[in-house]
Amino acid sequence: MHIILLGPPGAGKGTQAKVLTEKLRVPHISTGDILRQNVASGTPLGKEAKDYMERGALVPDELVTRMVIERLGRADTDHGCVLDGYPRNINQAKALDEALKQKDETIGLVIYLVASEAVIVQRLCGRLVCSSCGANFHVTNMPPKKAGICDACGGKLYQRSDDKEETIRKRLAVYLSESAPVVQYYEAQKKLHSFSADEDVSVVLRKMLEVIKVYDDSLKV
Numbered sequence: 001m002h003i004i005l006l007g008p009p010g011a012g013k014g015t016q017a018k019v020l021t022e023k024l025r026v027p028h029i030s031t032g033d034i035l036r037q038n039v040a041s042g043t044p045l046g047k048e049a050k051d052y053m054e055r056g057a058l059v060p061d062e063l064v065t066r067m068v069i070e071r072l073g074r075a076d077t078d079h080g081c082v083l084d085g086y087p088r089n090i091n092q093a094k095a096l097d098e099a100l101k102q103k104d105e106t107i108g109l110v111i112y113l114v115a116s117e118a119v120i121v122q123r124l125c126g127r128l129v130c131s132s133c134g135a136n137f138h139v140t141n142m143p144p145k146k147a148g149i150c151d152a153c154g155g156k157l158y159q160r161s162d163d164k165e166e167t168i169r170k171r172l173a174v175y176l177s178e179s180a181p182v183v184q185y186y187e188a189q190k191k192l193h194s195f196s197a198d199e200d201v202s203v204v205l206r207k208m209l210e211v212i213k214v215y216d217d218s219l220k221v
């Protein structure tokens with residue numbers, strides 16, 4: 001089943017997607033992660049995307065959509081995937097519907113993580129990411145056992161360049177104007193399930209799994 005995780009920056013999409021994909025045994029497709037990998041390796045896509053990302057703006061639709069369609073074309077998505085960070089506007093939502101239609105597939109379920117602005121700013125200002133495996137930590141909410149070092153792989157932790165308070169507020173404004181209509185798009189299709197993302201990670205995960213199980217009864221939770 002193809003599942004979309006929607007929600008503002010810092011709602012916990014990446015954190016939840018990592019656990020969900022392990023449970024569901026499907027790939028995690030994070031457009032933010034793919035773009036950051038391209039920026040880090042200096043590809044033409046990365047060079048084009050870098051400035052948009054640092055300003056907290058959306059990377060142009062045609063670049064991101066081409067990247068997602070290419071990723072969905074790989075065989076490991078045949079049994080589904082968890083999309084994190086895409087679609088981010090109505091254009092992208094329609095492009096995704098079209099790409100899945102070509103494969104005779106559709107979006108099964110959309111999970112909307114609702115978070116308050118105060119929580120978002122607190123989470124993103126303190127977020128730490130592993131430069132090696134991409135695991136997420138937080139200076140106070142989820143501190144690593146050893147400062148600056150990833151618990152999972154021993155990699156070095158860093159702060160994302162778009163996690164400065166000013167850029168976080170810009171990303172939030174972009175989310176409200178561009179991405180919020182996507183919520184209505186899937187609500188109208190009766191695919192949307194909303195959860196408060198202000199709760200503890202394990203509580204949010206348990207509630208999501210209960211809903212997913214209704215759609216996929218082979219899931220052991």
Ligand code: AP5
Nearest residue numbers: 009010011012013014015031032053059085123127137201
């Ligand atoms: P992207 O990487 O997708 O960033 P985002 O959507 O802003 O989301 P984040 O990764 O910041 O937050 P998240 O919801 O994943 O939260 P996380 O789990 O990390 O995109 C970055 C940029 O790329 C965009 O600004 C844009 O430029 C470009 N881009 C990407 N996709 C695009 C697209 N489709 N079109 C155009 N441009 C695109 O959690 C955050 C922190 O909180 C962590 O420290 C975590 O440990 C902690 N945390 C998580 N859940 C909880 C909890 N329940 N309780 C306590 N702490 C928690």
